[in-house]
Amino acid sequence: MKAKIHVTLKQGVLDPQGKAVQNALGSLGFSGVESVRQGKYIEIDLNETDAELAKGAVEGMCQKLLANTVIENYSIEIAD
Amino acid sequence: MKAKIHVTLKQGVLDPQGKAVQNALGSLGFSGVESVRQGKYIEIDLNETDAELAKGAVEGMCQKLLANTVIENYSIEIAD
Numbered sequence: 001m002k003a004k005i006h007v008t009l010k011q012g013v014l015d016p017q018g019k020a021v022q023n024a025l026g027s028l029g030f031s032g033v034e035s036v037r038q039g040k041y042i043e044i045d046l047n048e049t050d051a052e053l054a055k056g057a058v059e060g061m062c063q064k065l066l067a068n069t070v071i072e073n074y075s076i077e078i079a080d
Numbered sequence: 081m082k083a084k085i086h087v088t089l090k091q092g093v094l095d096p097q098g099k100a101v102q103n104a105l106g107s108l109g110f111s112g113v114e115s116v117r118q119g120k121y122i123e124i125d126l127n128e129t130d131a132e133l134a135k136g137a138v139e140g141m142c143q144k145l146l147a148n149t150v151i152e153n154y155s156i157e158i159a160d
Binding site: 006007008018021024025028030032033034035036037038039040041042043044045046047048057060061064065066 | 114121124125126141146
């Protein structure tokens with residue numbers, strides 16, 4: 001099974017990386033950009049055939065390693 | 081409009097960051113992880129009401145700044 005994980009900063013947490021991208025887009029002449037937020041996208045291949053078990057394992061990975069749950073949210077999608 | 085952009089390494093390009101995550105997951109006792117690939121996830125708020133125009137603009141941003149098209153693929157989703 002494949003797990004697709006998005007890790008994003010929580011609302012209200014400053015995102016200097018996103019701000020830098022926004023400024024760079026402005027310098028390059030792209031107008032109309034109101035905000036940019038940058039997160040992480042992680043794809044994990046698991047040798048697990050049960051979607052529920054896979055989701056549980058990935059949930060643990062997010063809690064322990066992939067996301068800093070103080071400032072970040074994560075979402076998990078399980079695909080075949 | 082909101083644009084959601086995924087930037088991922090092309091097939092065959094080494095991903096040391098993903099490899100490091102994979103090793104760390106192994107050390108933490110998560111077994112059954114076959115591979116990990118890490119990419120970027122970027123959300124952009126645009127003050128543009130036409131989805132086609134928004135997509136065109138974001139395509140330009142990806143080509144010029146957000147993705148290194150030599151080694152990275154990108155995909156764009158436009159939402160309201």
